[in-house]
Amino acid sequence: xxxxxxxxxxxxLILITAGIxxxxxxPVTFIFREKDALQFFLSGAITAxxxxxxxxxFRKSRMELNRRDGYLIVTGGWILFSLFGTLPxxxxxxxxxxxxxxxxxxxxxxxxxxxxxNNIEELSHGVLFWRSLIQWLGGMGIILLTLxxxxxxxxxxxxxxxxxxxxxxPDKLHPHVKDTAKRLWLIxxxxxxxxxxxxxxxxxxxxxAVCHSLTTMATGGYSTKQAxxxxxxxxxxxxVITLFMFLAGTNFxxxxxxxxxxxxxxxxxxxxxxxxxxxxxxxxxxxxxxxxTSRDGLEPAFRNAIFQVVSILTTTGYATADYLKWAPWLGVxxxxxxxxxxxxxxTGGGPKIMRIVIMLKNSTQELKRMIHPNAxxxxxxxxxxxxxxVVTNVLAFITFYGIIAVVSMxxxxxxxxxxxxxxxTVAATLGNIGPGIGNVGPAMNFAExxxxxxxxxxxxxxxxxxxxxxxxxxxxxxxxxx
Amino acid sequence: xxxxxxxxxxxxLILITAGIxxxxxxPVTFIFREKDALQFFLSGAITAxxxxxxxxxFRKSRMELNRRDGYLIVTGGWILFSLFGTLPxxxxxxxxxxxxxxxxxxxxxxxxxxxxxNNIEELSHGVLFWRSLIQWLGGMGIILLTLxxxxxxxxxxxxxxxxxxxxxxPDKLHPHVKDTAKRLWLIxxxxxxxxxxxxxxxxxxxxxAVCHSLTTMATGGYSTKQAxxxxxxxxxxxxVITLFMFLAGTNFxxxxxxxxxxxxxxxxxxxxxxxxxxxxxxxxxxxxxxxxTSRDGLEPAFRNAIFQVVSILTTTGYATADYLKWAPWLGVxxxxxxxxxxxxxxTGGGPKIMRIVIMLKNSTQELKRMIHPNAxxxxxxxxxxxxxxVVTNVLAFITFYGIIAVVSMxxxxxxxxxxxxxxxTVAATLGNIGPGIGNVGPAMNFAExxxxxxxxxxxxxxxxxxxxxxxxxxxxxxxxxx
Numbered sequence: 001x002x003x004x005x006x007x008x009x010x011x012x013l014i015l016i017t018a019g020i021x022x023x024x025x026x027p028v029t030f031i032f033r034e035k036d037a038l039q040f041f042l043s044g045a046i047t048a049x050x051x052x053x054x055x056x057x058f059r060k061s062r063m064e065l066n067r068r069d070g071y072l073i074v075t076g077g078w079i080l081f082s083l084f085g086t087l088p089x090x091x092x093x094x095x096x097x098x099x100x101x102x103x104x105x106x107x108x109x110x111x112x113x114x115x116x117x118n119n120i121e122e123l124s125h126g127v128l129f130w131r132s133l134i135q136w137l138g139g140m141g142i143i144l145l146t147l148x149x150x151x152x153x154x155x156x157x158x159x160x161x162x163x164x165x166x167x168x169x170p171d172k173l174h175p176h177v178k179d180t181a182k183r184l185w186l187i188x189x190x191x192x193x194x195x196x197x198x199x200x201x202x203x204x205x206x207x208x209a210v211c212h213s214l215t216t217m218a219t220g221g222y223s224t225k226q227a228x229x230x231x232x233x234x235x236x237x238x239x240v241i242t243l244f245m246f247l248a249g250t251n252f253x254x255x256x257x258x259x260x261x262x263x264x265x266x267x268x269x270x271x272x273x274x275x276x277x278x279x280x281x282x283x284x285x286x287x288x289x290x291x292x293t294s295r296d297g298l299e300p301a302f303r304n305a306i307f308q309v310v311s312i313l314t315t316t317g318y319a320t321a322d323y324l325k326w327a328p329w330l331g332v333x334x335x336x337x338x339x340x341x342x343x344x345x346x347t348g349g350g351p352k353i354m355r356i357v358i359m360l361k362n363s364t365q366e367l368k369r370m371i372h373p374n375a376x377x378x379x380x381x382x383x384x385x386x387x388x389x390v391v392t393n394v395l396a397f398i399t400f401y402g403i404i405a406v407v408s409m410x411x412x413x414x415x416x417x418x419x420x421x422x423x424x425t426v427a428a429t430l431g432n433i434g435p436g437i438g439n440v441g442p443a444m445n446f447a448e449x450x451x452x453x454x455x456x457x458x459x460x461x462x463x464x465x466x467x468x469x470x471x472x473x474x475x476x477x478x479x480x481x482x
Numbered sequence: 483x484x485x486x487x488x489x490x491x492x493x494x495l496i497l498i499t500a501g502i503x504x505x506x507x508x509p510v511t512f513i514f515r516e517k518d519a520l521q522f523f524l525s526g527a528i529t530a531x532x533x534x535x536x537x538x539x540f541r542k543s544r545m546e547l548n549r550r551d552g553y554l555i556v557t558g559g560w561i562l563f564s565l566f567g568t569l570p571x572x573x574x575x576x577x578x579x580x581x582x583x584x585x586x587x588x589x590x591x592x593x594x595x596x597x598x599x600n601n602i603e604e605l606s607h608g609v610l611f612w613r614s615l616i617q618w619l620g621g622m623g624i625i626l627l628t629l630x631x632x633x634x635x636x637x638x639x640x641x642x643x644x645x646x647x648x649x650x651x652p653d654k655l656h657p658h659v660k661d662t663a664k665r666l667w668l669i670x671x672x673x674x675x676x677x678x679x680x681x682x683x684x685x686x687x688x689x690x691a692v693c694h695s696l697t698t699m700a701t702g703g704y705s706t707k708q709a710x711x712x713x714x715x716x717x718x719x720x721x722v723i724t725l726f727m728f729l730a731g732t733n734f735x736x737x738x739x740x741x742x743x744x745x746x747x748x749x750x751x752x753x754x755x756x757x758x759x760x761x762x763x764x765x766x767x768x769x770x771x772x773x774x775t776s777r778d779g780l781e782p783a784f785r786n787a788i789f790q791v792v793s794i795l796t797t798t799g800y801a802t803a804d805y806l807k808w809a810p811w812l813g814v815x816x817x818x819x820x821x822x823x824x825x826x827x828x829t830g831g832g833p834k835i836m837r838i839v840i841m842l843k844n845s846t847q848e849l850k851r852m853i854h855p856n857a858x859x860x861x862x863x864x865x866x867x868x869x870x871x872v873v874t875n876v877l878a879f880i881t882f883y884g885i886i887a888v889v890s891m892x893x894x895x896x897x898x899x900x901x902x903x904x905x906x907t908v909a910a911t912l913g914n915i916g917p918g919i920g921n922v923g924p925a926m927n928f929a930e931x932x933x934x935x936x937x938x939x940x941x942x943x944x945x946x947x948x949x950x951x952x953x954x955x956x957x958x959x960x961x962x963x964x
Contacts, residue, residue: 068853329895332904336888359881366878367958370951371550392870395877396848399841402884406818413811419902419919422814437901469852476849 012055019048043087108134110465113221113434132211139218221317249314251345317434319442349432494537501530525569590616592947595703595916614693621700621829703799731796733827799916801924831914
C-alpha cells in the first residue's frame with residue numbers, strides 16, 4: 001500500500017537540495033582562504049549524487065501519497081538529511097567520529113542545538129557556516145511540515161493552527177497552501193536578513209551575524225562561540241537576539257498579518273496572548289529573583305531574565321548566563337519552561353503554547369464538569385469551542401510526551417547519568433532546546449554522554465521535533481500491516 | 483443550595499467517631515503504665531464534644547445531599563479530623579508545635595506517612611498507637627470514599643472500579659453499597675489482625691506488630707522506629723510486610739472474591755494483572771541492579787528490591803534500605819514508581835494503576851488513530867470498551883496531576899529547597915507515599931522543611947488523597963455561585 005516510488009522520489013529531492021546547500025559553504029571557504037573547499041564539494045556531490053540516483057528513475061512516475069507515505073517521507077527525510085549532513089564534519093575531520101557527527105547534525109537539523117563540541121572556535125568558517133545552515137534548513141523544513149504535511153497527517157492540535165491558513169484536504173493540496181508556504185518562507189528569509197543587519201550594526205562581525213541569524217530564526221541555538229551569546233558583552237546584541245528569538249517562536253502567520261497591518265488579527269490570536277503572558281510572567285519573577293539574589297543592577301537582571309526565558313521557552317537555547325549558577329529556585333523555573341515550547345506555526349519545538357493552554361483550560365473545565373455533570377462544558381480558544389477530539393488528541397500528546405520523558409529519564413540514568421543530568425538531557429533534546437540541567441547545562445555540552453546515550457538522544461530530538469506521532473507511528477505494527 | 487444542616491450533622495458525626503477512637507489509646511497508656519491517659523481523655527472529650535454540639539441540633543433534620551455537599555463533607559471531614567487529631571500530640575507535648583502536629587496528623591490521616599519526627603522511639607506508647615491509628619482510620623475512610631462517595635461524585639475512572647460493585651445512583655444509595663462497605667471493612671480488619679499475628683509470630687513485639695499492621699493496611703507507612711522496617715533485620719518480617727503491603731494496594735473487592743474462592747474473577751481483572759506486571763518488572767530490574775552493584779547476595783537483593791518496589795508503588799513508604807544510597811539509576815527507577823500508585827479500590831494513593839494503564843493504552847491507540855483516522859479505535863479494559871468520557875477524565879486527571887506537581891515543585895524550590903528535594907517532597911506528599919528523594923529520602927524526614935512548606939505539603943497530601951478534584955473543586959468560583 002506504500003507508494004515507494006513517490007517516497008523514494010521525494011527523499012531523492014530532499015538529498016539533492018541538501019547537496020546543493022552544502023556547496024553554499026564553498027564560497028565561505030574561499031572568502032576566509034581556508035582549505036576545505038574540496039571536502040565540501042565532495043560532501044555535496046555525494047549527497048546530491050545519491051539523491052539524483054534515487055530521484056531520476058521515478059521522476060516521471062505519478063505522484064501518489066497517502067498518510068503512511070507522509071509519515072515515512074517526513075521521518076525518513078530528517079534521518080537521511082542527518083546522515084548525509086555528517087559528511088562535511090567527517091570529511092573535514094572537524095568531528096571525526098560518526099556518532100558525534102550524527103548527533104551534531106541531528107541536533108542541528110531538528111533545531112535543537114545540543115552540541116558535543118568542546119572547541120567550537122577552532123572550527124573552520126566553512127564548517128561553522130554549515131553547522132548554522134543545517135539549523136536554518138531545519139527551520140524551513142518545520143515551516144513546511146506545519147503548513148503542509150502535519151494538517152494532511154492530522155497531527156493533533158495543529159488543526160487549530162491550520163484553521164488560520166487554508167487547510168489541505170487529504171485528497172489534494174489546496175493551491176493556497178503552496179502560496180502560504182512561499183510567503184512564510186519569505187518572512188523567514190526577511191527576518192534572517194534583518195537580524196543579520198541589526199547584529200552587524202552592533203559589535204558583531206558579519207560572519208557571526210549571519211550564522212547567529214540563521215540559528216536564531218530556526219530557534220536552533222548553535223553559536224559560533226563556545227560561550228554562546230555571553231561572548232558578546234553587549235546589551236544591544238542581547239536585546240536584538242531576544243527580539244528575533246521571540247519572533248521565531250511566534251506563529252509566522254501572525255508576522256505575515258503584522259506586515260500587512262492587520263494588528264487586530266494578531267491580538268485576536270489567543271495563543272499569542274498566552275505566549276506574551278508566559279514570557280512576561282516568568283521574566284518578571286526571574287528579574288526580581290536575580291535582582292534580589294545577585295549584585296546585578298535592575299537592567300542586567302531584566303536582560304538576563306528575558307533573554308534566558310525567551311531562549312528556553314522558544315526552545316532556542318542560546319545563553320547569556322548560566323542559570324545553573326543562579327539561586328536554585330530560579331533554575332527550577334527555567335527547567336519548568338523547558339516543557340512549554342514555541343507557538344504552533346513557529347519554528348519552536350516542545351509541546352507548544354497552544355497545547356499547554358488547552359491542557360490548562362481543560363483542567364479548569366473539568367472542575368466545572370464535576371459540579372455540573374450534565375452540562376456540556378467545552379474548552380474555548382479564540383472564542384470558539386474546541387472540538388472534543390482535538391482536546392483528547394492534545395491530552396494524548398501531552399501524556400505521551402510525559403511517558404517518553406519518564407522512560408527516557410530511566411534509560412539515561414541506566415547509561416550512567418545522575419538524576420539531574422538524566423532529567424536534563426531528556427528535557428533538552430525531546431524539547432529541542434539544547435542546554436539542559438545537571439551536566440548538560442548552558443556552560444557544558446553533550447561530549448561526555450555515553451555513546452549509546454548520544455544515539456538515544458538523537459532519536460529523542462527527532463521524535464520531539466516531528467510532534468512524536470510522526471515518528472512513533474512507524475514503530476507501530478499496524479503501520480506495516482497488509 | 484448547600485444543605486448546611488446535613489453537612490454539619492455529618493461532620494459532627496465524624497468528630498464524634500474521631501473522639502471515641504482517641505479514647506482507644508487510654509487502655510494502651512494503662513498497659514504500659516504511662517502518664518498521658520488524661521491528655522488522651524481530654525483530647526477525645528473535646529473532639530467528641532464539639533462533634534456532639536454540631537450533630538445534636540440537626541440530628542432529626544432531613545438528610546439531603548447533593549454533589550456539592552459531598553465535596554464539602556469529604557474535604558471538610560479530612561481537614562477537621564486532622565485539626566482535632568493534633569490534640570493528643572499537642573496536649574502530651576510529644577509534638578508541641580501546631581504546624582508540625584497538623585503536618586503529622588494530615589500525613590497520617592491521608593495515609594501518606596511523611597513525618598517531622600526526629601525522635602520516634604522517645605514517644606509514649608499511647609502516642610505511637612494514636613499515630614498508627616490515625617492512618618488506619620484514614621484507610622477506612624478511603625475505602626468508604628471509593629465505594630460510596632466518589633462514584634456519587636463521579637470522580638473519573640473510579641466508575642470502572644464501581645462497575646465491579648453495585649454503584650450508587652445520584653438519587654439514593656443502593657443498599658448493597660452499604661453491605662459492600664461493611665464487607666470490605668471486615669476484610670480490612672481481618673487483614674490487620676492476620677498481619678499482627680504473623681508479625682508477632684516473628685521477632686516483632688505485640689505492640690509494634692499491632693502498630694505496623696494498622697499502618698500497613700492503610701498503605702500509610704508510619705513506623706514505631708526511626709529506622710522504619712530496617713530496624714528488624716529479619717527476612718521473615720520483611721516478606722510478611724511485603725505481602726500485606728501488596729494486599730493493601732490491591733482492590734479490596736478482589737480480596738473479597740479470593741475469600742469466596744472466585745479466583746477466576748481475580749485473574750479477569752486487568753488492573754490486577756498490570757499491578758503484578760509492574761511490580762514484577764521493576765523488582766526484576768532492581769534485583770539485578772542491586773545484585774550487580776552491591777556485595778549483597780541474590781536473596782537480600784531480591785528482598786530489598788521487592789520490599790522497596792511494593793512499598794513505593796502501593797504508596798506505603800516503609801523502608802528496609804535507603805534507595806538514595808543505591809546506584810543512581812536504581813534511585814531514578816524508584817522515583818518513577820512514585821508516579822504509579824495503588825489499585826483503584828485499595829487504600830493506596832497516587833494516580834492509580836488503572837489510570838496509568840488507560841493512559842498507556844490510549845497512547846498506543848492514538849498511534850493507530852493516526853494511521854486510520856476514520857476508524858473508531860477505543861481503549862479496552864477488561865475486554866470492554868472504555869467510554870470516551872472516562873478516557874478524557876483520566877487524561878484530565880493525569881495532566882492535572884502533572885500541573886500540580888510542576889507548580890508545587892516551583893513553590894517548594896522558592897521556599898529554599900534544591901531541585902531534587904523540591905521534586906522529592908512533592909512526589910512524596912501528592913502521591914501519599916511518605917519518603918521522597920533529595921533531603922526527604924527514606925533515611926531523612928520533613929522536620930527541616932520551611933514552615934510554609936509544611937502547610938503547603940499538608941495541602942498537597944489532602945489534594946492527592948482525595949483524587950484532586952474533590953478538593954480543588956471547592957476553590958472554583960463556580961462552586962460557590964448561587
